[in-house]
Amino acid sequence: LTELEPRPEFDHEVSADVRYERGLAVKAAVALVLVVAVVVVRMLFI
Amino acid sequence: MAFHVILTLKWVLVALVLVGAVPLVLANYQFLLVAVHFRRLHYDKCAPFFPRTAILIPAWNEAAVIGASIERLMLLDYPREALRIFVVDDASTDETPDVILAKAAKYPGNVVHLRRNVGGEGKAHTLNHGLAVILADDWMEAILIMDADVIYEPQSLRRMTCHLADPRVGSVTAYIKEGARPGNFMTRFIGYEYITAQAAARRSQNVLGVVACLAGGAQLHSRANLETIGSRIDTASLAEDTVTTFLTQLAGNRVVFEPHATVWAEEPGTIGGLWKQRQRWARGNVQITRRFRHLWFRPRAGHRLGSVSFGLFWFSLLLQPLMMICASASLVALFFIEYQLAWAAFHVLWITNVVTYVFITSFALLIDPSTAKRVWRQALLFPGVISVFIIATAVFSDPIVWLTAHALRLAQVTATPTEVHALELFIYIWLAGCMAVAYLAKVTETRRLGRFISPVLLYTGGYGPLLCAITLAAYIKELRGAEAVWDKTEKTGKVAMPA
Numbered sequence: 001l002t003e004l005e006p007r008p009e010f011d012h013e014v015s016a017d018v019r020y021e022r023g024l025a026v027k028a029a030v031a032l033v034l035v036v037a038v039v040v041v042r043m044l045f046i
Numbered sequence: 047m048a049f050h051v052i053l054t055l056k057w058v059l060v061a062l063v064l065v066g067a068v069p070l071v072l073a074n075y076q077f078l079l080v081a082v083h084f085r086r087l088h089y090d091k092c093a094p095f096f097p098r099t100a101i102l103i104p105a106w107n108e109a110a111v112i113g114a115s116i117e118r119l120m121l122l123d124y125p126r127e128a129l130r131i132f133v134v135d136d137a138s139t140d141e142t143p144d145v146i147l148a149k150a151a152k153y154p155g156n157v158v159h160l161r162r163n164v165g166g167e168g169k170a171h172t173l174n175h176g177l178a179v180i181l182a183d184d185w186m187e188a189i190l191i192m193d194a195d196v197i198y199e200p201q202s203l204r205r206m207t208c209h210l211a212d213p214r215v216g217s218v219t220a221y222i223k224e225g226a227r228p229g230n231f232m233t234r235f236i237g238y239e240y241i242t243a244q245a246a247a248r249r250s251q252n253v254l255g256v257v258a259c260l261a262g263g264a265q266l267h268s269r270a271n272l273e274t275i276g277s278r279i280d281t282a283s284l285a286e287d288t289v290t291t292f293l294t295q296l297a298g299n300r301v302v303f304e305p306h307a308t309v310w311a312e313e314p315g316t317i318g319g320l321w322k323q324r325q326r327w328a329r330g331n332v333q334i335t336r337r338f339r340h341l342w343f344r345p346r347a348g349h350r351l352g353s354v355s356f357g358l359f360w361f362s363l364l365l366q367p368l369m370m371i372c373a374s375a376s377l378v379a380l381f382f383i384e385y386q387l388a389w390a391a392f393h394v395l396w397i398t399n400v401v402t403y404v405f406i407t408s409f410a411l412l413i414d415p416s417t418a419k420r421v422w423r424q425a426l427l428f429p430g431v432i433s434v435f436i437i438a439t440a441v442f443s444d445p446i447v448w449l450t451a452h453a454l455r456l457a458q459v460t461a462t463p464t465e466v467h468a469l470e471l472f473i474y475i476w477l478a479g480c481m482a483v484a485y486l487a488k489v490t491e492t493r494r495l496g497r498f499i500s501p502v503l504l505y506t507g508g509y510g511p512l513l514c515a516i517t518l519a520a521y522i523k524e525l526r527g528a529e530a531v532w533d534k535t536e537k538t539g540k541v542a543m544p545a
Contacts, residue, residue, distance in 0.1 A: 010094045010208070013201075017306045021084035024249075024413060028081035031409035038404050042441050 056384055059376040063391040066373025066477065069362040070402040076359060077409055079250035086253045088302050093211040096204065097187035097268070098128045100180045104172035106136040106165060108194035109145050110539035111312070115194055116149045116157060123200045124207075130185070131157045133194075134176040137165030169262075170281040181269075181277055189267050196263040197225060197310040197541050205307040206266045216271030216299025217291070218307075219257065220264035221245055223417060225310030227542035231424065231501055232320060235509040236313045238421040238428060241414045242406065248303035250359075256350035257301040258360065260294075262287040264309045271299050283337070284530050285330020292338055295349045312541045317488045317500060321516055328520030329530065331364060367481060367514040367521075374478035381471055392474065396440045403429065403437050430480050430508025436473060481515040483507030488515075 101119060105112050112133065119131055131153075133146045143161065150157040162175050173191060180186050188210055190203065206218040221244055224237040244261070251257045265287065274297045280289040294301055314320040335342075342360070344352040362369075373395060380388035407425050411418035418425070427434060439447075454461060461469075484507035491500040504512065 013205075013306075014089045014092065018084065018087060018089060020306070021087060025081045025084060027412035028078065028409055031077075031405050031412065034408050035401055035405045038400065038441055 052383065056380065056387060059380045059383070060387065060391045062376035063373050063380070063388075063395055065369050067395050067398040069366045069369060070398045072358055072362045073406060074402055075355075076250045077246055077406055079253045080246050080409070080413065083249040083253055086255075088209055088212065088215070088252075091212040091215075092208040094204070095207050095211040096125050096128050097207055097210060098185055099124070099130075099188045099190055099203065099207065099266075100186040101129065101131045101190045101192060102173060102176045102180065103131065103133045103192055103194050104136060104169050104176070105133050105138065105142055105146070105194045106172070107138045107140045107142055109138070109141040111195040111541070112142060113145045113149060114539060114541075115192075115197060116146075116153075118197045120153055120156065121200055122198060122203050124203050126156065129156060132160055132176050132180055133157070134160045134162065134172045136162050136167075136172040168281065170279040170286040173279045173286075174281070177272070177278055181272070187269050189269065189272060191262075191265045191267070192309075193263040193311065195312045195539070195541060196222070198264075199308045199310075202264075202307040202309055203266075206264075206304050209302045209304060210266070210268050212300075213268075213270075214300050215302055216268055216274070216294045216297065217260055217301045218266040219248070219260040219301070219303050220266075220307035220309050221248075221303075221305050222261045222263050222309055222311050223414075224313045225541040226312045226315060227540060229420075229540075230315050231504075232315050232317065233313055234421045234424045235428070236320070237417050238410070238425045239509070239513075241410045241417055241421075245305060245413050246410060247359075249305060251356075252303050254350060254353060254355050255300075256295060256353060256356045257291055257303055258356075259285070259288045260291045260301065263311050264307070265290070267294070271297070274299065283330055283333045284326050285334055288330060288334050289337075292334065292341075292351060295351055298348045310541050312538065315540075317491045317504060317512070320512075321488050321519075324513065324516045325520050325523070328517045329524055332520055332524045333530075335360070335364060364517070367518040370481065370511075370514060371478045374475060377474035377477065378471065381474060385467075388474070389470070393440070396436065399433075400437050400440050403434075424509065427505055428508065429510050430484070431506050432476060433480060433508055433511075436476070480507045480511040481518065484509075484512035485515045485519075487512065 103112070103115070116131060116133070119129070120126075122129065135143050135146060143159065146157070146159040150159050160176055160179055162172065165172070177189075180189065188207060190206075192198075202220055206220055209215045209218045222240060223244075224233050224240055226233045229237075248257065267290075271294055275290065275293040280286050280293075283289050291301055314323055338351070341351050343354055343357040345354070346352050350356060377388050377392055380391060407428070411422055411425055429437070483503055487500045487503035487507060490496045490503060493499075
């Protein structure tokens with residue numbers, strides 16, 4: 001396959017994508033906290 | 047003796063009710079895998095990579111969309127000398143050939159018009175016509191197969207090709223987003239569905255190391271991979287994209303989903319259009335299940351298609367309508383055998399539903415916030431208004447019961463115990479009945495006043511149940527051996543990519 005000169009923005013893009021993917025773990029945690037909140041509200045207050 | 051028989055029957059029925067929770071539990075598992083996607087990224091093996099890429103577009107009466115698609119392809123952030131667009135005109139009867147020829151004149155050497163004089167055999171045949179021409183010389187190093195209406199973001203192709211720097215990767219697919227603007231309630235439902243089915247599900251497949259399907263609108267193959275799988279697209283199935291994906295992985299090549307390569311596609315704006323498209327996909331999946339029956343749940347070295355997790359995901363989606371019917375029928379039977387046990391089993395099932403609904407809806411909206419802004423209402427009402435009300439009742443039962451009782455008192459209506467039991471029975475039947483209501487939305491769409499009635503029925507029954515009803519209809523068609531006709535989804539050129 002044809003390989004051209006590496007471009008400086010490639011590493012920058014990959015770093016941004018990796019950051020986004022790591023952020024998904026945090027977002028999953030937020031969603032799980034929401035689930036726990038619903039369960040706690042259900043058990044304690046209703 | 048009779049006591050033991052009834053006892054066994056009761057617990058069998060409870061087990062069958064809980065079968066309805068299996069797709070929900072697996073959906074949660076799938077979304078949890080998304081959270082660890084960052085640990086299985088392929089970027090460490092990527093490099094800036096610009097293989098000579100042939101872009102293959104099948105086109106049958108695509109005059110409304112093909113011109114814009116070619117223009118956007120010419121704006122790709124990719125070396126112009128490494129790009130050739132081959133449009134296979136499948137004996138179009140509209141202005142498609144004129145549009146392609148005009149683009150070929152505007153971009154000489156970059157746009158090639160190929161014509162089939164006898165068309166209508168389906169997408170796979172059209173693609174094979176183009177592949178024969180492209181593979182006849184050795185210019186092509188990679189091939190991108192796409193649909194005529196798909197609009198590529200400028201960086202999307204190079205974000206896909208960088209994965210081919212790893213010779214173990216045979217194919218790469220992109221994140222297809224629903225792009226019709228201004229759109230309507232249907233396209234917004236699809237927009238949300240694509241967050242769950244593409245952005246989330248395909249990330250989880252990356253984690254498992256096995257991809258179920260390369261999106262038909264964005265599949266990039268290395269030449270070596272294409273030649274390994276026979277240099278042609280399967281014509282025996284309605285799901286030729288999935289066959290290509292399976293063959294690639296069976297050949298030992300890796301398939302990667304690149305979530306940051308975004309492309310935009312026009313999706314059906316009517317229930318009838320969606321029904322036609324998805325029934326083709328669902329029938330294709332039934333065919334694939336049969337064709338690759340020797341693979342399921344049989345882990346082997348070289349590929350992960352036989353992994354238990356992948357098998358569970360595949361079958362939970364395929365069998366979901368049957369599981370819903372099974373849970374509903376078992377609840378109804380239990381209701382007549384032991385009323386309290388039915389209520390307890392229903393509670394377990396519905397608590398699972400609540401957890402799944404809250405976790406998946408909130409996480410999916412967070413995965414793609416830009417789409418979420420447009421589709422959050424459809425996300426909330428994805429299971430249907432009545433199911434969402436039942437979910438709310440399961441969580442906030444006391445306030446809702448109080449409100450309902452208060453409302454009934456105000457209206458001077460008294461609910462008898464029989465009426466309360468009838469309401470419970472309705473809820474049990476609703477588990478499967480929602481599919482019938484969603485089907486009615488499709489049936490009424492083309493009738494008088496359908497414009498008003500059909501959306502109400504869809505919101506009531508739910509978009510999720512509509513997809514289940516389509517799968518159920520696909521089983522029936524496959525069982526009856528109905529002719530496998532390629533029903534093309536009509537495209538009107540409404541895709542507008544955000545600036």
